[in-house]
Amino acid sequence: MYPARGAGAICTICASKQGRGGSVRVKNWTLLGLLVAALLLALAGKSWLAEPPALRADNAPGQFDALAAKARLARILDDQRPHPVDTPANDAVRTRLLDEVHALGLAAIVRDQQACGDLSKSKGLVCARVRNVIVPLGPAGGRAILLNAHYDSVPVGPGAGDDGIGVATLLEVAAKLRNERLRRPVLLLFNEGEEAGLLGAKAFLADPLSRQVDSLVNLEARGVRGPVQMFETDVPNGRAIDLLRRAVARPSAGSLSTDLYRQIPNSTDVTSFAPRQWLTLNLAPTWNETRYHSAGDDLAALSPRTLQHMGDQTLALARALAAGPAPQAGGNRIFTDLPGLGLVTLDLSQGELLLGLLVLLFAIAAVRRRALGRALLAVLVPLPGGLLLGWLGLALLGVLREGQFWRAYPALTMTAVYAGSIAVSVPALATIARKTPITALRVAYWLLLLLLGALLLLIAPGGIVYFLLPPLLAALGLLLGRWSAGAERTAMIAAALLQAVTLGSMLAQLEELLNGGPLWIFAPLGALLVLPWLIEAKVGIARLPARPLAAAAAGLAVLAWLPPALAPAYSTDRQQQFSIEHASGDALQPPRWAIVNDRASLPPAIRAMGRWTFAELPYSKRKRWVLQAPALPGVVRPALVRLGESSGPGGRRLRLRLVAPGADAIMLRLPPGAALTAAGLASPQRLIAADRDGYMIRCVGRSCDGSVLDLVFRNSRPVTADLTAVRYALPPAAAPLLRARPPVARPQYVPDETLTLARTRL
Incomplete structure (x- = not known):
């Protein structure tokens, strides 16, 4: 009886352990599934981080009125015909523009010029007859601020965004400034011929009034909604960025964007003005490029929130510049906007020094925590692995579907790309780093991020701003971890949250800019966003059986492509x-x-x-x-x-x-x-x-x-x-x-x- 009782007891204990083990596995699978779903939802909805402020129901005295500005634009565009340079349609737009200027009690100067210039950043020469409209405000003498927008459109659309939003903004800014005491002159330039080859701007450079100018705020558009981003400055950018930080409460700006913009064959009127070395800030909305330079760039599509965001920034900059001499600070700044904090800036040399110190700190920590082997490999593999899966998914789907099949619903395709990054990250942590402590993986991840930031110095130095603040918070976690493991974990989660806000917002902007592809290039950035969260869940991931986990990851990577495979390629909005x-x-x-x-x-x-x-x-x-x-x-x-x-x-x-x-x-x-x-x-x-x-x-x-x-x-x-x-x-x-x-x-x-x-x- 005794042996029987012992065997029975042992079997009972074994069954109990197996039951608890099965329960733990189910719990781990459930938690992992919830985490993956949460990460995909966060990646799909990250554009929320960059949305412009809500449209105000009521405006305080002196505030920009977006609805009044849009009503003026509706009167100017009238029947919303395309109105390219030197056409009867643009003559009619100019007449209605002058009517709005005169209705504000302001005088306008119209210059009729023949303008020629090289085709900006491409080869060749372009010429046209242009009529620039100049509206002076404030005192007649002194160094002037130039607020510039163009009133011609491309031949294919009405240009409510490009650049009706700029025209509407300047008129509403004029309505607010006309009765204010300005210490410096403000020139509103409504130029003609930008779409043909920046010809209105080139013509203004021959105008005697241009010799008064020392500061420029240029208004452009590449979309009809979303935030109005400051994407170009004069070089070095110190004085422009200091002004933006002081003057604007809710800017949208990042030094990575300004660095990358200088490297692409794109141009605005700022390209023509650049030789004058004016203090320069270039603003534009970029969301929903599918309507840009098309008949879809109409009044109905133009977001009042976007117009308000452009107007608030332009009015604040104009007031700050007109209140005294232009800032003279030199140097280069790195910068990014943070919700609730405005623009965060740092001198580039200070940023480089901080990056170097952080690399050194995490390298030492990586040696001490033995994070330079499997730990570093486990966080490195998801970057090229996600890139490969993203390219493969798009290539295979491109065989089945032609053209820009993601155009109507780009978020579905981007979610599939990011699902591939997760599908590589989870097995990498479960296999390569199965026995690696979380503390080593944390250090390996932040070291990898910092090394990528150091590489970015070779291409776009301004981009290192996204590789400083979260690692700095993570470094604080390392310090706290000497006394409390919980404090380290809390700091690491806070660092991941801060990175989600900064890098996630920037990624949303980049997706809009490169909506035509190649979309797979965003996979490594997606991996960088999800890895800190997966690392914190690594203990549960490592307890899951390897083969089912690999099968689940493969299933995620494949099934994520079903929505973009089945969704319509085009829609009424995104044609x-x-x-x-x-x-x-x-x-x-x-x-x-x-x-x-x-x-x-x-x-x-x-x-x-x-x-x-x-x-x-x-x-x-x-x-x-x-x-x-x-x-x-x-x-x-x-x-x-x-x-x-x-x-x-x-x-x-x-x-x-x-x-x-x-x-x-x-x-x-x-x-x-x-x-x-x-x-x-x-x-x-x-x-x-x-x-x-x-x-x-x-x-x-x-x-x-x-x-x-x-x-x-x-x-x-x-x-x-x-x-x-x-x-x-x-x-x-x-x-x-x-x-x-x-x-x-x-x-x-x-x-x-x-x-x-x-x-x-x-």
Whole structure:
């Protein structure tokens, strides 16, 4: 009996332990599932961190009134037609703009100028007739503040955001400042021709009033909602950032954004103004780029919250600048905005020193806690691993779905990318670091983060601001951990929270800026955000059986792609790029229809119209869907009429008249070997060196027809030139294509247009 009782007792104890073990495993699985779900929800909703302040129901005296500003913009845009530079539509917009200025009791100066300039950060020359509107406020003498926006739009949309938001902001700022005693003059510049090539800004530089300016606030837009971000300053940025920190209560700004912006081929009017070395702050909203430069950039889409955010910042900056001399502080700052704290800034050299000290501190801690082996490997693997899974998921889904299939619901695709980062992180912690203490993993993680920040110094030094504050809090945790393990854990969680706020907000902004892809590049940043939380849960993760855990991770990585695989690619709000062109003339016989989209297959109704091919056309290197088109009756090809020619020590000079009746724009392209040294309307201007496709000269607007063009060549060899006349409209023959265009598709960047090419010998 005794042995039997002993065996029974042992079995009872074993069953009890197995029951408790099973219960613990279920609990660990449940907690891990809840944690993963919470992390994915947090990543999907991180844009909430960067939202602009709520729209005020009532404004205090002197506060910016977004609803009044938008009402003025509605009157100016009227029927919301596109209004490119030097068109009757833009003449009408300018007239209504002047009406609003006069209604405020203010006087305006209108400058009518012919402006030419290089195509900003690309090759070539562009010219147009522009009419800048200047509204002076405050005293007549002294160093002036320039508040700048452009009132022309692209040919494809009404420009309520780009740059109607800037126009509306300046008018409301004028309404608030007109009765205030300003110590310095404020110039409101409503310029024309920014979309054609920053021409209004270039024209203003020739204006005598520009010599008074020492400070600039430029207003732009690349979207219709979200925060208005300060994304560009003069260099060094010390005085501009100090002003922004002092003047603006709720800025949206980060030194990583300003550093990255300087490295991309993008430009605003600030590019033209930069040689003057004015104190400069450039502001713009960037959310929902799918409406940018399209018919979707309309009043209905423009967020009053976004308009209010731009207005509050601009008004505060104008008041601060007009109250006294411009700040003179030098040096470079690193900076980021923190909710409730405004702008946090630090001198770049101090930031570099702090980063170095933190690297040293965590390196010593890593040696002491033996965190340089498996611990460091476990937190490193999720970065390339998540990147690989994100690329693979997008590549495989791209085989099944064409074009920008994520365009309507980008959060679904980004969540799938981040799910891949989690799917790599969890098994890495469970296998590589199964026996590694959490204390070692914490140190390894923060050391890795700091080393990545040090690498960022080589590319974008301003980005180190996101690699300082959370590690500093984590370092405090290491210190407290000498006395209390609980205090260390609390500090580490606080550091993870701070990182979620700072890095998460920045990541939300970057996703909006790079919404066209490649989206997989964000996977490592997602891994950096989730790893601190998974590390704190590592004890429970390590207790789970390896194979089921790996299977669960694989399932997460696969199942996360189901929503983006099934969701519609386009929506009424976020439509497909889809522009239609008719092109004819020399080198285009027979004529062609062309469709510019996101490379997705054409709708069945359009495919049925004939044999479409995906190819380049002579006027653009961007590939299009191309189909033979009918010739248009009565088409007059553009021409160059020779007015004079001379040769001398400076080379061969040609004077030509541009002839293109009814054209909205004229393009002249010469081959790379043309040896062109200068070109311009009215007087030659030096060209940027030719790119691989040759030299490009553009004239935009109705004044181009009949304009006189001067060309200077280094030698007397004749050259072949391609002349293209562009009309921002389609012929009646395009009606079937227009009817067949999908209801959730519209032109973006490229308008529906008719192009006529002529080849000539010069």
